Amino acid sequence: MGDWLVYFGLLDLLLLLLVVMLAAGLIGFALGQRRRRALAELLNALPHGAVIARPDGRVLLANAEARQLWGAGTFPARLEGSWAALALEAGNGEGYSIHNLDAPSGIKLQVRAAPLRSGPVLFTFQDLAARQRQEAFYRNFVNNVSHELKTPLTVIQGHVAAMGEGLADDDPRQTSRRIVAQEAARLTQLVDNLLLLSRLEMPDFRLDLRPVSVEGVIEDAILQLSDLAEARGVSLSLQREGSLPRIVADRAKLKQVLINLLDNAIKYNREGGAVMVRLDDDEQRVTMQVTDTGEGIPPQDLPYIFEKMYRVERRQGRSVEGSGLGLSIVQRIVEQHGGDISVESRVGEGSTFTVRLPKNGNSTVTLR
């Protein structure tokens, strides 16, 4: 320590310290500027308006979208009015909050205010009407597509059915007619599946919940598919254990679940095979099992069969027509009901799909 003072005087040492501190400050400032630029760049890349402000209302950063929504491409240096109040409130609070505020441009904004750990508040916001417009567009789009596709299908199916009358069974025109009818039915099913899946995935989708007789739904599904089963030489049966359960559910959607499961069980079955539906219940839940004597699902495919458009590749036999959407729809509907679905399968022996549904409906969904 003494040697230091021999070479440098006390004054020199203080001067040196000052220089070092100044350099550190400069470097720090430069780094801070870089961080700030990086942050600004990040915010500009966001699809929403984003603003960082201090609780006292001073604006530190505003991205391009924020300036756009605010109007005239600028953002004020200091927040005022309800925005300033929100900055103060959010800065003193914990967790985020959501508010509807007006921008000076007149645009109504949905604003999310979240305090940052370092002190300031992060506002993110979007045009409320634009978002609603987008959702409405999607809904209308699905409805229009539904109308535009189903109208010609109605005409085709109606006329094709009428053409069959008065034609002998062995008339070659009858064969052509049947092919058109089958293809139109297939197309209808595909359109139905696509529309149903898009409806199920809409944010405002709601089940139409009412008390439903599960056995009645299963009977209807079995009867609807009895022609297909007949054509494929597959037997269909229902075995009921326990009571006659009624549950709170969406009848049409529940029937769709059964139809899709039975349709697969029949189509992937062998000639002379069987499909059995088992219905059981306890205090809380209803269990429906669909068991087939088909070719089974290879273990490597099992984890993916509920994914959209996933089709198990068949090594032999005829290819089975289908959209690859059936099981996704099943899973989606079962989950909307607060239930679950599982599958067990052995290659060469068959598969069993098990659906469990709560009797009182999804507790997070309220009866309309």
Add this chain to the structure above:
Amino acid sequence: MSEAMEITILLVDDNPNVISFVQPALEQEGYRVTTANDGLEALYQAETLDPALIVLDIEMPELSGLEVCRRLRERGDETPIIFLTVRDSVTDLELGFEFGADDYVTKPFDVRELLARIRARLPPRSLEIDGVLRVDAARRKVWVQREGEWREAHLTPREFDLLQHLVYNAGRPIGKTTLLERVFDYHGDVETKTVEKHIWSLRQKLEPDPATPRYILNVRGVGYKFEDYR
């Protein structure tokens, strides 16, 4: 079938290609059919012709089927209405029932399905099946022909309702639980054996050979269907 000639149905759809397959099917069934291509024409026809039933497309330009229905009900017209619609979203259909519609069929539909819905909504009519069975719906009586002689089969009211439901839906299988709900008006925990018992008794009274039924058939052990006699 002669009584049916007096029944007029108003068929409304803006698509002539839909009318062109529905109209012949209704006429073949013995109904007199009048058509309209838009809502205003439908309102005019409904007033001047006083049809027994209206088959009404919902999705029509300008005046939609829902609006037509609303205006009819507003002026006190209680004619049964069956909607045709491509929309399967519940809200619209609930709207339909709020507006006072009686039933609906979603497009694409099987004409036989529409016919069954129409039969269920019209005042019951009498019919004769294969010269073996005669059903007088107005007086709720049934006759069976045995060895060239018509004899009345005495059905209980429930048996008659069950038979009528099956006959109206001839050719279409119906589940036991559905029959229990529709005919017996049962929504509680009641066994479907009730339906089985009534079916057994109906066969005893109506079938030429109850052991091998010709008209009231079993379907897959879960339902029944009346042989399509038409």
